[in-house]
Amino acid sequence: MKQELPVIIGLAFGLFIVIAMFVGGVPALTTGKNYVDDWFLVVSAWAIAVGVVNLTQIHGRRVQQRREGYQYSLWLMICMFGMAFFGILVAKSADHEGWKFMYNNLIAPMNATVYSTLVFYIGAAAYRAFRVRNVEAAVLLVAAVVMMLGRVPLGTVLLGDWIGDTAEWILNVPNSAGMRGIQIGATLGGIATALRILVGIERAHLGGTGD
Amino acid sequence: MTIAQGQIFSFIAELIYCIGVLTMISRARKGIKIPELYQVPGLDALDEAIGRCTEMGRPVHFSPGIAGVDEAQTLAGLSILSYVARQCAKYDTDIIATNRRTVVYPIAEEIVKQAFVQEGKIANFKVENVRFISEDQFAYATGVTGIMYREKPAANLLLGAFWAESLIFAEVGATAGAIQIAGTANTHQIPFFVAACDYCLIGEELYAASAYLTREPILMGSLVVQDWGKMFAAVCIVLGVLLQTASVSVLKDIMGK
Amino acid sequence: MWQKLANIDRRIIYALMILVIALSLIKPVGLAIVPTAETQRVYDFIDALPSGSIVYLGFDFSAGGIPELMPAAHSLVRQGFRKDLRFICAGMWVMAGDMADTAFSIVEEEFPDKEYGVDWINVGYKPGGEVLLQKMLSSIYEAAVGRDHYGNDLKTLPLLNEAPTIKDTDALFIFVTGTPGERQYIAHVSSPHNIPLCVSTISVSVPELMPLIQARQVHAGVLGMKGAAEYEVLVGNPGSATAGMDAQSFSHALIIVFIILGNLGYLLTREK
Incomplete structure (x- = not known):
């Protein structure tokens, strides 16, 4: 029963949402779907509390037991609770100067910094991966070089317009063809997976192993 | 009661597809033979990766991606987590499962816990090894990077929906010397995984994983219909190109309904 | 060696x-930047919108996307306000409100006659992902639980009376780096309700966007930093x-x- 009930609830709500997506002109469906949407919003918003509890448990224990690197855990909790209390009790609005300051000078730059580290990873991965091991790898290498030069002004300056045109062609023809092929397969796979989960055949996500 | 404008074709197509999936599952239940699956090296390598961790006495790192439970890739990733966690429990290997979404985290925890229960090794289950890191994409990426450097897992399994963090994970995993198996249906991230990981599951292979790993006929049955679906799509594409070239818009009109 | x-x-x-x-x-x-046909199409599309049109702006990215997407957002605000377009901004990503705030930070200096609530609204981030879009189809006010990014009552902002739902906007222009992103807008808003959609995305997402542009599910796209640079050139304000x-x-x-x-x-x- 521990696994049956979630499957039954999932099936009922899943089918309801699918029907409400496709069928029009039934006010009860629209109203019902609005209710379900609201519940999803409420659950999503509250789920953050689960995460806070987990972080507190893990890092609190680490601090309590003075494990290696416990200072970082302490810092994490100070930041997490500090930001939350400041937002809820002091700032109360995103327009608050202090909140804006923290956002502009802490969150935004840190976020951008991590994202920008990708440039190093891309450089290192390209150096490691693009080796002429066989014909396929050679094709990949040539396409990568054409794309890298064709999508920046330096390519046109050094080699002329043809490099940009070739890059556009790679993007529009072979790339789009490959993307579509993978996407069609993935979409069909996604629908089949959703259906298997909906009817309870695949229930590994419930901690079981299926039928 | 009407089907919404512009949705009629997709409604009928999806309905037929779903009926096909359910029919094949029902046939499989009755014991009718299901065709063999082709080899997926990435999935075959899962046991090898876990075995490597066992030999080296180092943990497995698993990420089900950064999307929520409303994304089928996440659910496919969680299905693979169930298998990986059972293997880890069987061979007394630690598994660190990191999560970005608070909604996904309790599900992942329950999956890992149940895997240890099913293997009769609940005493080995470490609740602190299933971790919620952060809802923020790059804070999660940073957290995983830290785990890779500090705890040095010998296997890095990235199976689910990934975006910009994919290459960060894969490169950090390579630096840590982990065997890496990645899979996603996010087409723009596949090149990164192909370039930086040892094995890569491309698109639909991720969704086929639970059927492939468990070899359950009723799960495998639905894969057959996926292939039919692809064939139908291929026929529509060829037919569509020919008809449009001949300025006949009948297929386009039907699909637009 | x-x-x-x-x-x-x-x-x-x-x-x-x-x-x-x-x-x-x-x-x-x-190095000289020559606008490509794709960016030109975005520019022409915005240029062809009648004065007073309301454009929904989706800020579905976080700070990591700023270098590639914010220049395009600034260019759009410039081009749009020169043509007296009006904007309703919202987003499914946590930083949506802050990103919109940054995009419109140029208004005070460059367009002093433009007024918040009349010429643009920043609804900000609201949770729910694509469910938020579905809710905005029936009421932006309800989807936003009545408040904008700054805590103002949305009923006090006149622009929302003219476009109480996302269906009432004349065009969608979204800035995306991932999911939820363009696919959710296509599935729930632009395709079912025939609202033209333009997308500005980061370079890494361009290959995935191309099939959608070719199928015209996306009207036109600002493709990565290259596209953003071209858009800056077209608008006449070269920037970052x-x-x-x-x-x-x-x-x-x-x-x-x-x-x-x-x-x-x-x-x-x-x-x-």
């Missing part, structure tokens, strides 16, 4: 990348994207050099 070329320490690659990018940003060469193209050019060239070195090392040691 050749073996070394095949196994260059990644720290050397990182250090040279920093050097090349920093030098290009500090001392730009000013234009400057960034030098850095991108030389970093690409450096990667190609490393690829060549790696292959030289690989081929010569393999033959041995």
Whole structure:
């Protein structure tokens, strides 16, 4: 029963949402779907509390037991609770100067910094991966070089317009063809997976192993 | 009661597809033979990766991606987590499962816990090894990077929906010397995984994983219909190109309904 | 010797990348940027909208996307306000409100006659992902639980009375780096309700966007920093994207050099 009930609830709500997506002109469906949407919003918003509890448990224990690197855990909790209390009790609005300051000078730059580290990873991965091991790898290498030069002004300056045109062609023809092929397969796979989960055949996500 | 404008074709197509999936599952239940699956090296390598961790006495790192439970890739990733966690429990290997979404985290925890229960090794289950890191994409990426450097897992399994963090994970995993198996249906991230990981599951292979790993006929049955679906799509594409070239818009009109 | 070329320490690659990018940003060469047909189509589309049209702006990205997407957002605000377009901003990503705030930070100086609530609204981030879009189809006010990003009552903002739902807007222009993103807008808003959709995305997402542009599910796209730089040129305000193209050019060239070195090392040691 521990696994049956979630499957039954999932099936009922899943089918309801699918029907409400496709069928029009039934006010009860629209109203019902609005209710379900609201519940999803409420659950999503509250789920953050689960995460806070987990972080507190893990890092609190680490601090309590003075494990290696416990200072970082302490810092994490100070930041997490500090930001939350400041937002809820002091700032109360995103327009608050202090909140804006923290956002502009802490969150935004840190976020951008991590994202920008990708440039190093891309450089290192390209150096490691693009080796002429066989014909396929050679094709990949040539396409990568054409794309890298064709999508920046330096390519046109050094080699002329043809490099940009070739890059556009790679993007529009072979790339789009490959993307579509993978996407069609993935979409069909996604629908089949959703259906298997909906009817309870695949229930590994419930901690079981299926039928 | 009407089907919404512009949705009629997709409604009928999806309905037929779903009926096909359910029919094949029902046939499989009755014991009718299901065709063999082709080899997926990435999935075959899962046991090898876990075995490597066992030999080296180092943990497995698993990420089900950064999307929520409303994304089928996440659910496919969680299905693979169930298998990986059972293997880890069987061979007394630690598994660190990191999560970005608070909604996904309790599900992942329950999956890992149940895997240890099913293997009769609940005493080995470490609740602190299933971790919620952060809802923020790059804070999660940073957290995983830290785990890779500090705890040095010998296997890095990235199976689910990934975006910009994919290459960060894969490169950090390579630096840590982990065997890496990645899979996603996010087409723009596949090149990164192909370039930086040892094995890569491309698109639909991720969704086929639970059927492939468990070899359950009723799960495998639905894969057959996926292939039919692809064939139908291929026929529509060829037919569509020919008809449009001949300025006949009948297929386009039907699909637009 | 050749073996070394095949196994260059990644720290050397990182250090040279920093050097090349920093030098290009500090001392730009000013390589010429010629707008492509795709960016031109975005520009022409906005240009063709009648004065007073309401455009929904989706800020579905976080701070990491700023270098590639914010220049396009600034260019759009400039082009739009010069044509007296009006904007309703919202987003499914946590930083949506802050991103919109940054995008419109140029208004005070460049368009002093434009007024918040009349010419633009920043609804901000609201949770729920694509469910938020579905709810905005029936009421932006209800989807936003009555408040904008700054805590104002949305009923006090006149622009929302003219477009109480997302269906009442004349066009959608979204800035995306991932999911939820363009696919959710296509599935729930632009395709079912025939509202033209333009997308500005980061370079890494361009290959995935191309099939949607070809199928015209996306009307036109600002493709990565290159597209943003072209848009800046078209609007006549070259900015950070234009400057960034030098850095991108030389970093690409450096990667190609490393690829060549790696292959030289690989081929010569393999033959041995």
